[in-house]
Amino acid sequence: EAGVAQSPRYKIIEKRQSVAFWCNPISGHATLYWYQQILGQGPKLLIQFQNNGVVDDSQLPKDRFSAERLKGVDSTLKIQPAKLEDSAVYLCASSEGGIAEAFFGQGTRLTVV
Amino acid sequence: EDQVTQSPEALRLQEGESSSLNCSYTVSGLRGLFWYRQDPGKGPEFLFTLYSAGEEKEKERLKATLTKKESFLHITAPKPEDSATYLCAVRKSGSARQLTFGSGTQLTVLP
16 A cells, blocks of 8 residues: 655755645545654644645644645645744645544655755 | 643663653543654654553554553563654544644664
């Protein structure tokens, strides 16, 4: 079974630029998560989709971050404009839904300079 | 407010020296506690799910247990390849059933 796919693996941008990350979840998984993980910390939930609807985006900085999930499958996370403090690993995860475990992709390491 | 606290932050063990990692939580309506392993530069890898107090799960040298307030990850006779950061996460009740992570325990097993 193919896992969660993310791209790119690494990205370096200057502050105030924009960036987008892509995620393809495990086939059939209804729930998709985007997490931000700062070095030395645990993952922090940014946004959670159930199919193509948002069920939680309470910790998403909506003035600069946006996310969408097209047709309940792939998802993109965008940052515009980026700040230095956005430097982190952005993890995508998916689960079957309900109370099932989540499976993670390899993540995208973003460095904002 | 929901909280997940892991201790210790870091742990160094000699190969074969057994120990335990702790995950304490305060969450309204627990709907699952999850343990993950994370290697440097990789995403978290799922290990165990525990749903009710008293439940135990085992996998090779790892054993996870759950009480009403905390979970333990017991590592028996660890090997250097067990070195990683171990994360716990809780899923709470409600329509979204968010998955909230602790900050992890960085385990180093020395040969």
